[in-house]
Amino acid sequence: MLTRPLIQTALPGPKARAILERDRRQMSTSYVRPYALVPERGEGCWLYDVDGNSFLDLMAGIAVNTTGYAHPRVVKAVTEQAQKFAHVCFSDFTHDSAVTLAERLAAKLGGGYRVFFANSGTEGIEAAIKLARYHTRRPYLIAFSGSFHGRTLGSLSLTASNAKYRRGFGPLLPHVVHVPYPHPYRPPLGAGSENVGQAVLDHLEHLFHTSLPADEVAAVFLEPIQGEGGYVVPPKGFVQGLRELTQRHGILLVADEVQSGVGRSGSFLALEQEGVQADIVVLAKGLASGYPISAVVFREELSTWTPGAHGTTFGGNAVSVAAALATLDLLEEGLMENARKIGQHLIQGLRKLQEKHPRLGDVRGRGLMIGLDFVKDHKTREENPALRDQIQQKAFEKGLLVLSAGPSTVRLAPPLILSLEEADLALGLLGEVLAEVGA
Structure with missing residues (x-):
């Protein structure tokens, strides 16, 4: 029988406190420390801190550890590759495993795609910006309010989920236009939940007729499920309508699947559930189960840039590629099905908790x-960030790791290996937390 997390010291414990103090003195003040966790090791869906406390992890390093911690097949793949070579500059010299990974990713999107490897989501978005402008020779980019595409200067110009990410870094990239995201729980533009998707599409068409020439727009950047903006699922039909609109105007659709992709939504891409194909797809986070890699997967006819037009030193790193190939193998052996099954079970359990706790306004995903x-x-649906933060801290104290997203959302993004028993344990712990904070 699965036991509760073991918390045997006050949090943080003495060893963690000492490391946190060193961290405070030495590290950049830009780092966020939402709670006092100092891990020592991980196994499966569990983290163990330096003081011997155990935690059930529902954050997976921000949706990164697809196969959990120290999955033996990922460890084996990484070890075997590291014993051969870790790095040749892939911008200059190819290697078999990277080409194999590119072939498999292109095949997963249906074929007819090429791949550029980088190291992180934000680097992938930067590459997509450059490719979209290079191919179309158009200057404008469209992104959505609530979006998060990264924190380097180009991707930051698209990001619009929190003003603190942008404050002090201007001027940002010019010719970026933000439009409302169709949030069913908090619909913009005076719309209702039932018509918010069409309202946003109509708003875009209005912009094209009044202030933003459609023939000067290179690309629309879309998170098929918004991540840092609050894990927002758009209404049915919106993504398909957006794809039709972009095709009508010769605008590229860039799908930022950095957080939603690689099986997290229950399919390899969240876009698959919309019946839509993008021109460019950016993958990262969960692609290699914790090893740094991103992939920009784009339609073959877009590959009009010349050798040297874009490059990277570490993209296509052989060790990260080995981890990604092992991750894809595991995904294809049932992890996406598990994500669907356990996700549905969690949502059903959370909606039962919602019936008891009126300040849990929405359960989505x-x-x-x-x-x-x-x-x-x-009734008013006014956001409650203070309660959200209290719940996050209280969960940590009980040995359950969750993270915030958006103004008032707790996100659950566990490893895709999460078992039914672990899901039930998490539901029980969350129920205790909600009761104790009076949600």
């Missing part, structure tokens, strides 16, 4: 990408 949106009042 797909697969193992689930958001709990907390409110001050169930």
